[in-house]
Amino acid sequence: MMQHIDWAVVDWSRWQFALTALYHWLFVPLTLGLSWIIAFMESNYVRTGDPEWKKLTQFWMKLFGINFAIGVATGIILEFEFGTNWSCYSWFVGDIFGAPLAIEGIMAFFLESTFVAIMFFGWNRVSKKFHLVSTWLVAIGSNLSALWILVANGWMQMPSGTVFNPETARSEMINFWDVLFSPVAVNKFLHTISSGFVLAALFVIGVSAWFLLKKREQRLALRSITIAAVFGLLASLSVVFTGDGSAKQIAKVQPMKLAAMEGLYKGTEGANLKAIAILNSKSKRENGDECIFQLELPKMLSWLAFGKFNEFVPGINDLTNGNPKQRILPISEKIRRGKQARQLLTDFKNAQDAGDTELVEQIKARFREQNFKDHYFRYFGYGFYDEVDYYIPNVPVTFYSFHIMVTLGFYFILFFALFLFFSIRGVMPKRRFWLRLALFTLPLAYLAQETGWITAEVGRQPWTIQDLLPTVASVSKIDAGSVQLTFWLFAATFTALAIAEVGIMLKAIKKGSETKGGGTK
Numbered sequence: 001m002m003q004h005i006d007w008a009v010v011d012w013s014r015w016q017f018a019l020t021a022l023y024h025w026l027f028v029p030l031t032l033g034l035s036w037i038i039a040f041m042e043s044n045y046v047r048t049g050d051p052e053w054k055k056l057t058q059f060w061m062k063l064f065g066i067n068f069a070i071g072v073a074t075g076i077i078l079e080f081e082f083g084t085n086w087s088c089y090s091w092f093v094g095d096i097f098g099a100p101l102a103i104e105g106i107m108a109f110f111l112e113s114t115f116v117a118i119m120f121f122g123w124n125r126v127s128k129k130f131h132l133v134s135t136w137l138v139a140i141g142s143n144l145s146a147l148w149i150l151v152a153n154g155w156m157q158m159p160s161g162t163v164f165n166p167e168t169a170r171s172e173m174i175n176f177w178d179v180l181f182s183p184v185a186v187n188k189f190l191h192t193i194s195s196g197f198v199l200a201a202l203f204v205i206g207v208s209a210w211f212l213l214k215k216r217e218q219r220l221a222l223r224s225i226t227i228a229a230v231f232g233l234l235a236s237l238s239v240v241f242t243g244d245g246s247a248k249q250i251a252k253v254q255p256m257k258l259a260a261m262e263g264l265y266k267g268t269e270g271a272n273l274k275a276i277a278i279l280n281s282k283s284k285r286e287n288g289d290e291c292i293f294q295l296e297l298p299k300m301l302s303w304l305a306f307g308k309f310n311e312f313v314p315g316i317n318d319l320t321n322g323n324p325k326q327r328i329l330p331i332s333e334k335i336r337r338g339k340q341a342r343q344l345l346t347d348f349k350n351a352q353d354a355g356d357t358e359l360v361e362q363i364k365a366r367f368r369e370q371n372f373k374d375h376y377f378r379y380f381g382y383g384f385y386d387e388v389d390y391y392i393p394n395v396p397v398t399f400y401s402f403h404i405m406v407t408l409g410f411y412f413i414l415f416f417a418l419f420l421f422f423s424i425r426g427v428m429p430k431r432r433f434w435l436r437l438a439l440f441t442l443p444l445a446y447l448a449q450e451t452g453w454i455t456a457e458v459g460r461q462p463w464t465i466q467d468l469l470p471t472v473a474s475v476s477k478i479d480a481g482s483v484q485l486t487f488w489l490f491a492a493t494f495t496a497l498a499i500a501e502v503g504i505m506l507k508a509i510k511k512g513s514e515t516k517g518g519g520t521k
Contacts, residue, residue, distance in 0.1 A: 005385075005472050008480035013085040014471065016487040018457070020078045022450055023494040027071030027501070029449050032146055032193050033200025034064045035139035037231060042135050046128045056220055057135075058123070059513040060204065063505060065120055068142075070501050074494065085483060089464050089474035095172045096162050096179065097152050104148035112141030146196075147189050154185025156465050157456075158253040164377065166348045166367050171468070184249045188456075191242035194235050195452060198412055199445040201232025205419060206442035207509055209435040217512050218429065225428060229420035236413040243409070244304065251305035254466060256319050256391070257459035260398040262301055263290050264315040267323065271313035273300035274403070279396055286317065316392060331388045338383030341376045381468045390462055390470075398459040401451040408448040415441060 038060050045053035079101065082090050090097070118126060118134040126134075155162075161178025162171045173179060205228045208221035250258045258264075263279050264271065266288050277294035279285060299309040306313075314328055322330030344363060351359040366372055382391070419438070422428045428435075460466060464474040 006475075006480060009475050009478060009483060010472055012480055012483040012487055013475045016085060016483055016490065017078075017081055019487065019491055019494065020074060020081060021453065021457070023498065024071065024074040024078050025449055025453055026446060026498060027067050027074065028146070029196035029199040030067045030203055031064065031071055031142050032196030033198070033231075033235070034060060034067070034203065035135075035142050036197065037200060037204060037227060038064060039132075039136045039139045040227065040231075042132050046132045052219060052223070055513045056223060059220065060224070061119065061135075062508055063207075065116075066501060066504050066508065068116065070497050073497065077490070085476050085478070086464070086474050087476040089469060091170065092469055092474075093156075093171050093465060095170060096155060096159075099173060099176070100148040100152040100155075100179070104145050108141050108145035108148060112138055112145060115141065143193055146193055150189040150192055151180055151182075151185045154182050154188045155179055156463075157188070157460060158182055158184040158249070159465055159468055164367065164380075166345055166364060167352075169345065169349075171465075183245075184253065187242055187245040187249055191239060191246050192452075194238040194242055195449060197235035198232055198239060198409075199449055201228040201235060201416065202412065202438075202442055202445040204228035205232070206438050209438035210509065211512075212429050213432065213435050213439075220513055222423070222428060225419060226423045229416050229423055233413065233416035233420060236409065236416055239409055240413070243406075247304050248307065251313070254460055255314050256316065256393065257398070258305060259314065259316045259319060260393045260395045260459050261402040261455060262313075263395060263399040264301070264313065265290055265317045267313055267315040267318040267326070269302070269312045270299040270310045271301040271305075272296035272298050273304060277399075277403070279399060282395075285395070316395070320388060320392060331382065331391050334379040334382040335386060335388070337376045338379040338381060340383075341372075341380045342383040344376075378467060381463065381465070381470050381473070384470050384473045385462075390472075393459050393461045398455055401454040401458065405448050405451040405455060408444055408451075412441075412445070412448070 038057055041053055041060065042057040044050070045057055082097075115134040115137040118131065119138050122131045122134060159171065160182045161173060161175035163174050164170075165172050179185070204224050208224040208228070211217040211221040247258070250261075259267075262271075262274055263277065263285065265285050273296060274291070275295045275297050277290075277296075278292045280289050280292050284290075302311040302313055303309050305311065312326055314323065314326060318326065318328050320331050322328055322333065344366060348360065348363040348367075351363060367377070415437075418434065419428070422431055422434065462470045462472070464471055
């Protein structure tokens with residue numbers, strides 16, 4: 001058992017990282033999607049020469065710039081926290097996790113930051129085509145930046161392309177392409193950027209709806225709604241498709257997360273999907289009475305997880321206590337095997353210190369054995385802590401976050417389809433109820449984003465690296481008071497930044513499409 005766990009450091013470090021990530025994710029999705037919408041609008045301007053398209057481009061570009069600047073600030077702090085609060089994690093995976101982050105900085109962020117200056121200040125200074133190329137490169141760069149971050153996150157959810165080196169006690173990369181093209185990473189990237197596109201489309205429609213309600217900038221608003229409705233509808237369908245892929249990957253590599261997402265305690269064949277439900281108390285859930293109220297879709301959870309209607313889906317009780325019939329080990333056995341893997345590492349270090357080269361080579365060979373990897377080292381992370389319940393995520397938070405996200409996702413599909421229909425019919429300005437609904441829907445877009453990340457990150461707890469490194473073994477050995485102090489400082493700073501952004505955004509929106517100067521050469 002791991003000794004001397006300072007739970008205050010663990011908890012406050014988790015809270016601080018969650019705070020920073022949630023604030024950061026208020027800004028990133030809009031950047032991901034709005035950059036593509038802007039690039040498309042400017043392409044129409046260059047193609048047609050219509051100054052109305054230029055006016056559209058410059059207006060949305062102004063809002064993009066406000067959001068972009070604050071998103072960068074929170075992102076930098078997020079990366080610094082790996083070194084300050086999570087140094088043990090950074091040591092264990094530095095060779096893997098550092099590579100995507102380095103590529104993100106060198107390739108994506110430099111590309112993005114170089115051409116963003118031309119995009120904003122190149123009007124009247126460069127040709128139309130060069131300015132357009134710069135705008136497209138900013139869109140590509142911002143999404144490439146997300147790619148490398150999500151590759152790193154995907155590896156944490158399903159480690160691949162790496163090997164454990166007992167001499168350094170670190171995981172080391174042996175196949176970059178396995179890390180990059182991990183099915184979890186690919187689905188996570190596509191699902192995340194698609195959700196960002198949805199938010200950006202809802203943002204454009206929401207702002208445009210405000211203009212129509214105020215009877216201002218009507219041509220700008222109508223064109224913007226048409227583009228955003230098409231863009232958003234396609235992105236929403238992509239979210240459903242990539243979400244299905246993500247669910248199937250979770251069922252394979254993170255079955256405890258899937259069980260928590262559905263509040264499923266007793267595994268079953270042909271498992272039903274809870275469409276609407278209210279969870280019962282913890283003790284009643286554990287005894288099989290999972291919900292106070294539920295509306296289920298028959299056998300749909302089995303299909304969602306495995307593509308088969310009668311497939312067995314393990315519940316939390318199966319994964320905790322074991323299910324011999326389904327060849328599921330109990331957590332207690334995983335802890336025992338994890339301890340053996342950790343003890344072998346301790347024996348290796350002792351042999352090194354004693355200069356016993358023969359034993360060192362024997363243990364190194366043991367670490368390379370496939371049988372040891374499959375049956376012992378894969379549970380390495382379970383050897384850090386003895387409490388079985390520690391390996392169960394927060395079920396209510398994961399469950400409700402997941403269902404809010406899914407419900408809003410299907411609502412957005414209907415929303416975009418309706419607004420596209422109104423736009424094609426040319427009756428959008430007359431639909432004042434629906435315009436007000438667009439304003440109400442905008443904050444729901446941000447809610448969907450945050451609940452999506454809460455589902456992904458809370459659902460995989462207590463792991464920083466699935467089955468290899470738990471949270472208790474990842475934190476830095478620092479004073480809890482320091483983390484608590486910086487938590488409140490960050491909370492105040494981020495809140496001030498968020499309020500400032502909203503204020504600046506509202507001012508820019510109220511100002512409308514007023515621009516200085518003319519067009520490009």
